[in-house]
Amino acid sequence: MKITAQEEYGLRCIMHLARVPFGDTVNVRQIAEHEGLSVAYVEKLLYLLNRAGLTESVRGAQGGYRLAHPAEQITLRQVLDALGGVLTADSLCSQFSGDREICVHHGGCELHSVWSFVADYLSVIFNRITLKHLAEGAARPLVPPVLLRSEQTIPLTEREPASAAQISLEGR
Amino acid sequence: MKITAQEEYGLRCIMHLARVPFGDTVNVRQIAEHEGLSVAYVEKLLYLLNRAGLTESVRGAQGGYRLAHPAEQITLRQVLDALGGVLTADSLCSQFSGDREICVHHGGCELHSVWSFVADYLSVIFNRITLKHLAEGAARPLVPPVLLRSEQTIPLTEREPASAAQISLEGR
DNA sequence: TGGATACTTGACTTTTTTGTAAGGATTGGG
DNA sequence: CCCAATCCTTACAAAAAAGTCAAGTATCCA
Numbered sequence: 001m002k003i004t005a006q007e008e009y010g011l012r013c014i015m016h017l018a019r020v021p022f023g024d025t026v027n028v029r030q031i032a033e034h035e036g037l038s039v040a041y042v043e044k045l046l047y048l049l050n051r052a053g054l055t056e057s058v059r060g061a062q063g064g065y066r067l068a069h070p071a072e073q074i075t076l077r078q079v080l081d082a083l084g085g086v087l088t089a090d091s092l093c094s095q096f097s098g099d100r101e102i103c104v105h106h107g108g109c110e111l112h113s114v115w116s117f118v119a120d121y122l123s124v125i126f127n128r129i130t131l132k133h134l135a136e137g138a139a140r141p142l143v144p145p146v147l148l149r150s151e152q153t154i155p156l157t158e159r160e161p162a163s164a165a166q167i168s169l170e171g172r
Numbered sequence: 173m174k175i176t177a178q179e180e181y182g183l184r185c186i187m188h189l190a191r192v193p194f195g196d197t198v199n200v201r202q203i204a205e206h207e208g209l210s211v212a213y214v215e216k217l218l219y220l221l222n223r224a225g226l227t228e229s230v231r232g233a234q235g236g237y238r239l240a241h242p243a244e245q246i247t248l249r250q251v252l253d254a255l256g257g258v259l260t261a262d263s264l265c266s267q268f269s270g271d272r273e274i275c276v277h278h279g280g281c282e283l284h285s286v287w288s289f290v291a292d293y294l295s296v297i298f299n300r301i302t303l304k305h306l307a308e309g310a311a312r313p314l315v316p317p318v319l320l321r322s323e324q325t326i327p328l329t330e331r332e333p334a335s336a337a338q339i340s341l342e343g344r
Numbered sequence: 345t346g347g348a349t350a351c352t353t354g355a356c357t358t359t360t361t362t363g364t365a366a367g368g369a370t371t372g373g374g
Numbered sequence: 375c376c377c378a379a380t381c382c383t384t385a386c387a388a389a390a391a392a393g394t395c396a397a398g399t400a401t402c403c404a
């Protein structure tokens with residue numbers, strides 16, 4: 001489970017735009033120098049962001065890129081989607097099908113259930129975090145802490161006592 | 173952000189072992205056929221799991237692989253670690269440093285803070301989920317739901333450093 | 345003991361991802 | 375109106391990851 005280079009670097013580029021006053025343009029050379037990336041690479045990353053409608057470009061001399069919307073209206077999820085796609089449960093069974101047409105676990109798949117929950121979680125928190133949060137260093141509190149005493153807060157709809165016993169980490 | 177093929181397929185292989193009675197061995201060919209993977213590939217995946225001490229091998233005729241410990245003692249985290257490593261915050265700044273020696277955001281990095289929190293979250297839930305949970309389809313309740321009304325439960329202001337400290341999992 | 349079974353491991357090939365290159369298109373200024 | 379600055383897009387090379395192969399070693403059992 002990893003973050004791709006494209007996601008990390010692309011996010012840095014758009015963060016650079018989020019830090020200047022809204023409406024100001026920044027050209028590729030400036031971003032590249034500041035972030036320690038090549039001009040060609042930054043061009044490609046901004047191309048992806050631009051295509052997704054997250055940024056606007058101004059061509060010609062004194063041109064550059066700027067956010068298409070205020071930083072508080074652009075979410076981390078949108079950015080990551082533009083740069084390669086956030087993990088989704090649906091994509092997994094088709095992505096990992098081995099030599100079969102469909103995933104051998106199609107239907108009642110134990111793994112699918114977990115990935116799907118993790119994916120939902122990531123999706124929600126990434127939707128909640130905006131570029132403004134990131135720029136202000138205020139995103140951290142938006143990521144819910146893990147509740148260590150899960151049995152107190154999570155309704156265990158499972159009826160099997162065996163699984164309920166497994167879930168309890170610290171005992172009752 | 174994605175799950176690698178090695179992680180997904182390796183997890184399926186060890187899940188196959190988790191479903192048979194503890195102590196029984198399963199040979200590579202059986203796993204490969206059942207999961208729709210090549211024998212050679214399953215050999216490699218089991219090699220990784222075996223090297224990490226999660227499985228044991230029995231050589232010779234009627235040999236095969238089996239879990240090294242009961243399924244309730246092997247966590248998803250251990251498996252993913254053996255297969256490629258779970259996302260960790262520390263690895264990011266060194267992994268993505270552009271053309272610099274260290275990440276340009278070394279020090280007060282807004283992104284690092286978010287990735288680090290996401291990584292901690294994943295680490296905790298993956299530590300909590302065992303192969304037994306997965307085999308029984310009981311893992312889903314172990315993944316905490318996202319609290320949609322975060323403003324009611326999570327202090328958003330950065331004013332209180334206490335919240336950040338409290339959220340911090342083990343501090344390191 | 346010897347053949348059959350099955351794990352072990354490193355090298356090799358293929359595929360995907362990452363990053364570069366190059367030429368084209370658009371704009372603004374002199 | 376021309377030129378330089380800048381974005382735009384595709385093609386391609388390099389690197390990394392994924393997946394295969396094959397020659398080995400260990401073990402079992404007759």
